[in-house]
Amino acid sequence: xxxxxxxxxxxxxxxxxxxxxxxxxxxxxxxxxxxxxxxxxxxxxxxxxxxxxxxxxxxxxxxxxxxxxxxxxxxxxxxxxxxxxxxxxxxxxxxxxxxxxxxxxxxxxxxxxxxxxxxxxxxxxxxxxxxxxxxxxxxxxxxxxxxxxxxxxxxxxxxxxxxxxxxxxxxxxxxxxxxxxxxxxxxxxxxxxxxxxxxxxxxxxxxxxxxxxxxxxxxxxxxxxxxxxxxxxxxxxxxxxxxxxxxxxxxxxxxxxxxxxxxxxxxxxxxxxxxxxxxxxxxxxxxxxxxxxxxxxxxxxxxxxxxxxxxxxxxxxxxxxxxxxxxxxxxxxxxxxxxxxxxxxxxxxxxxxxxxxxxxxxxxxxxxxxxxxxxxxxxxxxxxxxxxxxxxxxxxxxxxxxxxxxxxxxxxxxxxxxxxxxxxxxxxxxxxxxxxxxxxxxxxxxxxxxxxxxxxxxxxxxxxxxxxxxxxxxxxxxxxx
Amino acid sequence: xxxxxxxxxxxxxxxxxxxxxxxxxxxxxxxxxxxxxxxxxxxxxxxxxxxxxxxxxxxxxxxxxxxxxxxxxxxxxxxxxxxxxxxxxxxxxxxxxxxxxxxxxxxxxxxxxxxxxxxxxxxxxxxxxxxxxxxxxxxxxxxxxxxxxxxxxxxxxxxxxxxxxxxxxxxxxxxxxxxxxxxxxxxxxxxxxxxxxxxxxxx
Numbered sequence: 001x002x003x004x005x006x007x008x009x010x011x012x013x014x015x016x017x018x019x020x021x022x023x024x025x026x027x028x029x030x031x032x033x034x035x036x037x038x039x040x041x042x043x044x045x046x047x048x049x050x051x052x053x054x055x056x057x058x059x060x061x062x063x064x065x066x067x068x069x070x071x072x073x074x075x076x077x078x079x080x081x082x083x084x085x086x087x088x089x090x091x092x093x094x095x096x097x098x099x100x101x102x103x104x105x106x107x108x109x110x111x112x113x114x115x116x117x118x119x120x121x122x123x124x125x126x127x128x129x130x131x132x133x134x135x136x137x138x139x140x141x142x143x144x145x146x147x148x149x150x151x152x153x154x155x156x157x158x159x160x161x162x163x164x165x166x167x168x169x170x171x172x173x174x175x176x177x178x179x180x181x182x183x184x185x186x187x188x189x190x191x192x193x194x195x196x197x198x199x200x201x202x203x204x205x206x207x208x209x210x211x212x213x214x215x216x217x218x219x220x221x222x223x224x225x226x227x228x229x230x231x232x233x234x235x236x237x238x239x240x241x242x243x244x245x246x247x248x249x250x251x252x253x254x255x256x257x258x259x260x261x262x263x264x265x266x267x268x269x270x271x272x273x274x275x276x277x278x279x280x281x282x283x284x285x286x287x288x289x290x291x292x293x294x295x296x297x298x299x300x301x302x303x304x305x306x307x308x309x310x311x312x313x314x315x316x317x318x319x320x321x322x323x324x325x326x327x328x329x330x331x332x333x334x335x336x337x338x339x340x341x342x343x344x345x346x347x348x349x350x351x352x353x354x355x356x357x358x359x360x361x362x363x364x365x366x367x368x369x370x371x372x373x374x375x376x377x378x379x380x381x382x383x384x385x386x387x388x389x390x391x392x393x394x395x396x397x398x399x400x401x402x403x404x405x406x407x408x409x410x411x412x413x414x415x416x417x418x419x420x421x422x423x424x425x426x427x428x429x430x431x432x433x434x435x436x437x438x439x440x441x442x443x444x445x446x447x448x449x450x451x452x453x454x455x456x457x458x459x460x461x462x463x464x465x466x467x468x469x470x471x472x473x474x475x476x477x478x479x480x481x
Numbered sequence: 482x483x484x485x486x487x488x489x490x491x492x493x494x495x496x497x498x499x500x501x502x503x504x505x506x507x508x509x510x511x512x513x514x515x516x517x518x519x520x521x522x523x524x525x526x527x528x529x530x531x532x533x534x535x536x537x538x539x540x541x542x543x544x545x546x547x548x549x550x551x552x553x554x555x556x557x558x559x560x561x562x563x564x565x566x567x568x569x570x571x572x573x574x575x576x577x578x579x580x581x582x583x584x585x586x587x588x589x590x591x592x593x594x595x596x597x598x599x600x601x602x603x604x605x606x607x608x609x610x611x612x613x614x615x616x617x618x619x620x621x622x623x624x625x626x627x628x629x630x631x632x633x634x635x636x637x638x639x640x641x642x643x644x645x646x647x648x649x650x651x652x653x654x655x656x657x658x659x660x661x662x663x664x665x666x667x668x669x670x671x672x673x674x675x676x677x678x679x680x681x682x683x684x
Binding site for chain 1 (some may be wrong): 631
């Protein structure tokens with residue numbers, strides 16, 4: 001029996017503080033007489049900034065009887081997640097006010113979801129993993145349905161909830177099998193037990209596959225992707241932006257920790273699964289997106305494809321591979337934030353539009369916006385010298401170094417297919433005849449700020465890649481020494 | 482011997498009522514059979530010596546979840562016949578997947594051996610001489626404080642979510658305002674008047 005230990009609190013300080021501040025913010029939001037959405041939203045951004053600072057100068061170690069771990073990997077991934085959440089909050093504020101969907105619960109739910117993601121990233125036992133996963137998922141279901149008067153939004157929420165519950169069930173079933181065969185829920189102990197002979201038992205393999213399936217659902221990798229396009233399209237756009245950034249990063253981080261930690265001894269078994277999932281995601285992300293006309297659906301398929309590329313690095317099962325995954329997810333988060341900032345600016349005559357054809361003529365009407373979008377699209381397509389190219393380069397390098405030639409080849413081929421639809425957007429912006437050119441000029445400085453920052457980061461990653469690469473390297477070494 | 486008899490008794494009722502849950506025509510009957518199934522499962526847990534889980538099963542599932550189901554079934558007009566319409570069409574595929582899963586589970590079951598590390602690595606070995614409710618209490622707020630608190634946060638989020646998605650503020654209803662009622666002072670609203678006989682009262 002372990003009694004309460006003050007050291008635990010210090011290791012988990014960012015999480016404890018975030019939980020306390022979220023509760024305080026909720027209280028403030030509830031007791032204040034008038035619904036002051038803007039104040040709550042900006043306070044939430046401030047809370048995330050404080051959390052980020054605490055994460056950056058946090059202590060490494062394990063806490064709560066080894067259920068919680070803080071290391072270089074968790075620090076890095078948490079910083080990406082917290083930044084992504086803050087960016088999506090900044091992007092959401094004006095939009096929600098304009099659409100009359102600015103509810104004070106919105107920032108509070110984002111904070112709780114972020115807390116859940118941080119717990120996921122730091123999970124070091126099956127129990128804390130599941131708790132983090134649920135704390136992250138529950139606010140997301142509510143956020144998807146937050147425009148409860150809109151049929152599409154409620155449908156998205158319901159669909160996400162039902163399929164999310166299914167994946168939770170799969171996870172619990174897999175986890176109970178794994179626990180039954182190893183006799184432990186602790187990742188460190190499980191790693192030791194699975195290192196030896198036990199890994200060949202079919203029960204453990206089945207359990208591991210079920211756990212993998214549940215986590216693949218969270219990152220919407222094929223064949224667990226069906227919900228993503230509908231949910232992305234139906235949910236309010238700022239919520240979609242949030243879905244595309246933070247939870248994906250957190251889920252990939254969790255997947256990486258689970259596979260390189262407790263299941264490291266079963267590398268032979270999970271590598272095959274990851275290779276298949278990764279190939280299928282890249283193929284579907286490349287092919288299915290071609291026929292899309294709605295930009296949110298297109299970005300959903302694009303994110304499915306991106307998850308496939310990230311998994312290429314994971315399939316390599318090496319320190320270089322994990323580093324590539326981390327770098328890829330960082331760049332992906334930055335690019336998605338920028339792309340969704342553009343989508344949030346798509347407003348004509350005071351109404352939001354989301355068809356790709358609405359972008360026509362943007363090149364002449366708003367050259368700066370069109371330029372930023374082109375940079376982001378070229379980067380997503382993986383065209384040098386933009387950041388997206390390096391993300392892909394690193395994952396393919398890692399795969400080739402481990403002899404996964406087929407996987408790397410499929411990756412390269414599908415990115416050629418994917419380049420078609422990214423560049424089609426650029427073509428529509430510059431060469432198509434518009435029905436009515438240009439969008440309403442946006443007054444939203446937060447949106448402009450996020451877009452500018454993300455475009456600059458994507459363009460000038462080549463000049464100074466060292467900080468990202470070095471921290472990603474340190475983070476990868478924390479998992480695979 | 483007696484144990485075996487009771488085990489088979491409870492198991493048989495459990496399986497039969499579970500079958501009835503999915504085959505009963507009347508949804509209210511289905512929920513009632515579900516409650517019966519929960520009770521029998523609880524009895525099986527008692528026989529295993531896990532009386533805490535047995536009690537929570539009765540309290541949570543019978544007391545809350547099943548009653549909630551009953552409310553939903555009786556209050557919402559759901560056409561269960563329509564819900565079941567696709568049954569014939571989807572049975573072959575669904576049945577095949579089900580059988581496949583069953584086969585896999587049997588295959589796993591065949592290979593099952595308790596881990597040789599189970600004894601020493603069990604997360605919380607059962608201490609001697611205490612009931613299992615007591616044993617759970619000993620670890621729940623100490624060793625498992627972290628997941629316990631997280632569970633609290635999850636429930637809070639569920640509550641916020643339910644309120645966010647359902648609460649509507651209507652302007653056209655008059656609500657009881659308790660603080661206004663409590664703050665009412667008799668001095669302001671009651672006047673005691675001596676009424677002289679035969680004379681009227683002027684207010």
